[in-house]
Amino acid sequence: MAYFNFSIDDLQDSSTLASAIANNIVPKNGINILATSTASRGYSGQTLTTSDLISSASGKDLLASGVYGNMYRTNMASISLNSLATSALGSENDDMSILDSSNLNEDGSPKVIKGKEAGLRIVAGSQLGRKYNEGLIDGFADILKSAYSAAADGAGHSDVSSGSESSAVSAGYMPIALESKLSEVEKAAYVARGNLLKSSAVITPSSSLINGFTFDINNSLTNLTYDSSTIFPGVEGSGSGSIPIPDDIIAAKSQRAYISAALIECLLFLSSDRAGSPLMIRGGFGEDTGSNSSRQGDNRSEAVSNNSITDHAFGRAFDFDIIVKKDSENPVSLASSQEEYKKQFDNLIEKLNSAPQHLLPDVILVNNWVGVEYENLGHKGKISRIPQLAENLKSVKVHLVDSHKDHIHMAFAPTRGGIYIDKEGSLSLTVNIITTNTGSSGASGSQKDDSTIITINQNRLTKSYTDNTRLTDIEVFTLLKDYGNFSSQISAMLTAISFRESSWRPHALNKFGFYGLFQVGTRSPGDGSLLDVDLSAPQAETVKNWKLALSDLATKSLTDKQIYDTITERGKSDGLLELYASFDSRAWIPANQVRLLRSKINQKNYAKQISSVGTKASLPNPNYLFNPWGELFLYNGWMSSVQFSIAKIVYIKAGYDADELKDWVLKTTPKDSVAWYKFADEEHSDKTKVEAWVNEEVILGEQYGLWKNGIFTPSRDATSADKWLK
Numbered sequence: 001m002a003y004f005n006f007s008i009d010d011l012q013d014s015s016t017l018a019s020a021i022a023n024n025i026v027p028k029n030g031i032n033i034l035a036t037s038t039a040s041r042g043y044s045g046q047t048l049t050t051s052d053l054i055s056s057a058s059g060k061d062l063l064a065s066g067v068y069g070n071m072y073r074t075n076m077a078s079i080s081l082n083s084l085a086t087s088a089l090g091s092e093n094d095d096m097s098i099l100d101s102s103n104l105n106e107d108g109s110p111k112v113i114k115g116k117e118a119g120l121r122i123v124a125g126s127q128l129g130r131k132y133n134e135g136l137i138d139g140f141a142d143i144l145k146s147a148y149s150a151a152a153d154g155a156g157h158s159d160v161s162s163g164s165e166s167s168a169v170s171a172g173y174m175p176i177a178l179e180s181k182l183s184e185v186e187k188a189a190y191v192a193r194g195n196l197l198k199s200s201a202v203i204t205p206s207s208s209l210i211n212g213f214t215f216d217i218n219n220s221l222t223n224l225t226y227d228s229s230t231i232f233p234g235v236e237g238s239g240s241g242s243i244p245i246p247d248d249i250i251a252a253k254s255q256r257a258y259i260s261a262a263l264i265e266c267l268l269f270l271s272s273d274r275a276g277s278p279l280m281i282r283g284g285f286g287e288d289t290g291s292n293s294s295r296q297g298d299n300r301s302e303a304v305s306n307n308s309i310t311d312h313a314f315g316r317a318f319d320f321d322i323i324v325k326k327d328s329e330n331p332v333s334l335a336s337s338q339e340e341y342k343k344q345f346d347n348l349i350e351k352l353n354s355a356p357q358h359l360l361p362d363v364i365l366v367n368n369w370v371g372v373e374y375e376n377l378g379h380k381g382k383i384s385r386i387p388q389l390a391e392n393l394k395s396v397k398v399h400l401v402d403s404h405k406d407h408i409h410m411a412f413a414p415t416r417g418g419i420y421i422d423k424e425g426s427l428s429l430t431v432n433i434i435t436t437n438t439g440s441s442g443a444s445g446s447q448k449d450d451s452t453i454i455t456i457n458q459n460r461l462t463k464s465y466t467d468n469t470r471l472t473d474i475e476v477f478t479l480l481k482d483y484g485n486f487s488s489q490i491s492a493m494l495t496a497i498s499f500r501e502s503s504w505r506p507h508a509l510n511k512f513g514f515y516g517l518f519q520v521g522t523r524s525p526g527d528g529s530l531l532d533v534d535l536s537a538p539q540a541e542t543v544k545n546w547k548l549a550l551s552d553l554a555t556k557s558l559t560d561k562q563i564y565d566t567i568t569e570r571g572k573s574d575g576l577l578e579l580y581a582s583f584d585s586r587a588w589i590p591a592n593q594v595r596l597l598r599s600k601i602n603q604k605n606y607a608k609q610i611s612s613v614g615t616k617a618s619l620p621n622p623n624y625l626f627n628p629w630g631e632l633f634l635y636n637g638w639m640s641s642v643q644f645s646i647a648k649i650v651y652i653k654a655g656y657d658a659d660e661l662k663d664w665v666l667k668t669t670p671k672d673s674v675a676w677y678k679f680a681d682e683e684h685s686d687k688t689k690v691e692a693w694v695n696e697e698v699i700l701g702e703q704y705g706l707w708k709n710g711i712f713t714p715s716r717d718a719t720s721a722d723k724w725l726k
Helices: 014-024 053-057 066-090 115-125 127-131 137-148 184-200 207-211 247-251 261-271 287-291 338-352 473-483 488-502 545-549 560-570 574-582 590-600 644-653 658-668 689-694
Strands: 097-104 110-114 164-170 213-215 255-258 279-284 317-325 363-367 397-401 408-411 428-435 450-457 532-535 541-544 705-708 711-714
Touching: 184 207, 184 255, 184 261, 213 287, 261 279, 261 317, 261 338, 261 408, 279 338, 317 338, 338 363, 338 408, 473 488, 473 590, 473 644, 488 644, 488 658, 532 545, 532 590, 541 545, 545 560, 560 574, 644 658, 658 689
Parallel strands: 363 397
Antiparallel strands: 097 110, 164 428, 213 255, 279 317, 317 408, 363 408, 428 450, 532 541, 705 711
């Protein structure tokens, strides 16, 4: 980390670690530490500034306060630990080695861990690491998983320049959630999430959500297969057809099992207002087939050898008989008429189209009433309306059948049944890691090149951050697309903007009160102080943005001037400590920050996807979505210091084509935007800025001022110049 003198030698033990932190707690020469890519502006991003610890401890300044002193000590230790982790990852020294007693060789001896992973393990397990690790050790676990969970091809750690990140396609392999195979934490999650679903939807019967159901297959049956398989890319066995049921599951004694975790979370999503209108759903799991061999076969026929077993028997299927929009449609049965059936099927497709991929089912069975054009079996050359109307569902198989006139069937394949990893219902997400080639400029190619599988913790988007932890590009993209309900193209562009604004750090803050991933302000109405933020986590509540910044004064009626003066004064404290101390912890939750973003652009109908960027960028009355990030006050507009390659790489990782994103930018950028101006220098005067930008020829420089009537008046010296890459 810049200005910190940590080396791999500092990670030998707790003593050397403590010494390193003590010797480096103050930046070298008192120079600010640049924690965000735009900190060079002089006001953006988090910084550490010079502080005399002896003076602070003796009571000569604000830090003499017990509250602030403890906060400072914790914050500094956490930042230093993060610095040590960064130092370990950046080291090329492979001489360090430790024994991992939790990972044994075939002879029972501990395996040897070397180099960077060993350094990280020492940091995480040190005395300071254990004491000051609020939210930090989990971060180390994520680093270790992403960096060292080698796939079959031995793939390991990849940095930003290599373009290796993730896109969740599954909640984990779980054919049947047998109680005997579950931990106490997992069982607690099934009960807690089952209770929540019981209160959110009409499930008949609902007892299995809490108490589980009895599962048993006739041991005399042979050559059985699961009823469903998957065509989701990146999932083991995808597209291979029927999947055999293992002999141990058939031979298992009669026992209790639970409804699929992925299915529970999918139904909770459908019932929520997340990324669209909530649905009122009614139906059942058909789990009574779990131990009834006379109804375990395909379409609840008798189970016989050399045939399949229904997904209902495994708790991975649900039959809907009502799917209507809450508060806007009458809860009538979909079987009441063909028109009603089609309408409720459309409700399901519309809501699922905004769901994260890991919550999408593998199979939907519907009656032929919906029309043959809706069939989607993943066959090449087969034309289906599903990928056209609902792009996100291109890997969901939709079967048309003559039956199912009184219900719609939805199921998850055994390879995507889902695994709970904590009592709060977090899922162990199977992620498709896309590795993209990079050219000399660091830009990726336009197509996917390779993929591997790891797991991540989805809680990273709904937890409150207390340190400089950085999200990944795909996490920010997922936040925008799945939680914010932005289109895939806009999500990619905002991911790139967020990197400029905060380096993807949810806890980023500057002295003027701009905070979070997207650096929305709190100090004045123009910055965003009066925005109503519809918080979604941990509970739904609407709060004025300034009250999130001044939570200790939230019950008071403050004038705009009082808000401005208070934030300005607190922003002058060392390390922004006083300003950080007054922020509501909910402000640091990414899911809430994307709600703030929707409020900033005045688009609070969360059921409506944001797919248009507007048509007017210049004064008066601009409606261009990207205006708040510099269109009118930066010489090169909002594209200043924003790298198109970042948007392009995450777009490819999410499964889309890069050329499509480039075409989209050129097509949707308003013609009055400064993006269409040509370069002033003679060498590049034949090029427009936006065309050179999407061709990755240039990273546009940054200079503040004001655009008016096509004339730019600078307000300060340029922060950076155009950087030509080609």
